[in-house]
Amino acid sequence: MQTEPDGMSIDEVHLVREQFIDAAVSAEKAGFDGVQLHIAHFFFLSRFVSPAVNHREDDYGGSIAGRTRLVLEILSGIKSAAPSLHITAKVNSSDFTYGGITEKDCVEICSLLDEAGINSIEVSGNGTSVGGVRAHQNEGYFVPAAAAVAEAVRCPVIAVGGFRSLDFMEEVLNKTKINFISLSRPLLREPDLPLKMKQDANYISKCVSCNACYSSEAHKCIFRGRSENNA
Numbered sequence: 245m246q247t248e249p250d251g252m253s254i255d256e257v258h259l260v261r262e263q264f265i266d267a268a269v270s271a272e273k274a275g276f277d278g279v280q281l282h283i284a285h286f287f288f289l290s291r292f293v294s295p296a297v298n299h300r301e302d303d304y305g306g307s308i309a310g311r312t313r314l315v316l317e318i319l320s321g322i323k324s325a326a327p328s329l330h331i332t333a334k335v336n337s338s339d340f341t342y343g344g345i346t347e348k349d350c351v352e353i354c355s356l357l358d359e360a361g362i363n364s365i366e367v368s369g370n371g372t373s374v375g376g377v378r379a380h381q382n383e384g385y386f387v388p389a390a391a392a393v394a395e396a397v398r399c400p401v402i403a404v405g406g407f408r409s410l411d412f413m414e415e416v417l418n419k420t421k422i423n424f425i426s427l428s429r430p431l432l433r434e435p436d437l438p439l440k441m442k443q444d445a446n447y448i449s450k451c452v453s454c455n456a457c458y459s460s461e462a463h464k465c466i467f468r469g470r471s472e473n474n475a
């Protein structure tokens with residue numbers, strides 16, 4: 245079976261749509277609260293909505309509406325088949341690829357998702373884990389794109405990417421319509437980081453954004469457990 249957008253027959257597109265819906269139904273049966281439609285980082289759905297990858301000339305290609313049709317059909321199918329689930333989407337603010345999704349396209353895609361009843365949207369981008377992020381210096385690299393999405397949609401918007409200090413997170417939440425912040429590497433570095441920040445508002449993440457956890461066993465932070473103070 246073809247899994248690249250251009251090579252898939254209509255039957256294959258419909259089969260994948262049903263597989264996404266079936267997976268969500270299984271998640272609901274297993275007791276999960278929600279599922280995420282991953283439309284980012286050039287995984288399958290992200291490639292399907294991208295004009296750099298999807299050159300189809302049928303109903304599932306062409307315009308933004310055409311390229312987003314499969315995602316919207318999956319969303320609608322999950323809402324009918326597994327109504328208790330929170331359905332979130334992780335989207336690319338930009339593909340950072342010639343001919344790919346731009347921030348303006350992202351706002352349009354998010355508006356379509358919002359109108360179709362998505363429950364929340366997390367705004368990311370290709371090259372998701374930017375290196376060398378430092379607290380108070382270069383935090384929150386997708387914030388402008390997430391803020392633009394938050395201006396355009398009614399559902400809650402989640403910002404992800406390079407948050408390392410509580411005051412920066414609070415500034416983003418106070419100055420934009422962004423509703424939530426996601427953390428990834430800081431929690432690999434210090435799983436109890438939120439607790440530490442709750443106890444000391446000036447505490448900053450020890451993650452140095454070296455990205456070594458991408459290639460470590462079980463994605464462990466390579467600095468964890470090296471010494472008592474570095475835990």
Ligand SMILES: Cc1cc2nc3c(=O)[nH]c(=O)nc-3n(C[C@H](O)[C@H](O)[C@H](O)COP(=O)(O)O)c2cc1C
Pocket residue numbers: 285334368372373374404405406407426427428429430457458463
């Ligand atoms: C080891 C590792 C694995 C990751 N795997 C995924 C993944 O499977 N899906 C995803 O959407 N993002 C994944 N990410 C990206 C994070 O979810 C997040 O978007 C990114 O690291 C930026 O946020 P941060 O600065 O808080 O780490 C991964 C990140 C790391 C470090």
Ligand code: SF4
Pocket residue numbers: 429430432433450451452453454455456457458464465466467
């Ligand atoms: S290895 Fe540790 S310090 Fe480096 S990016 Fe991953 S979590 Fe951060």
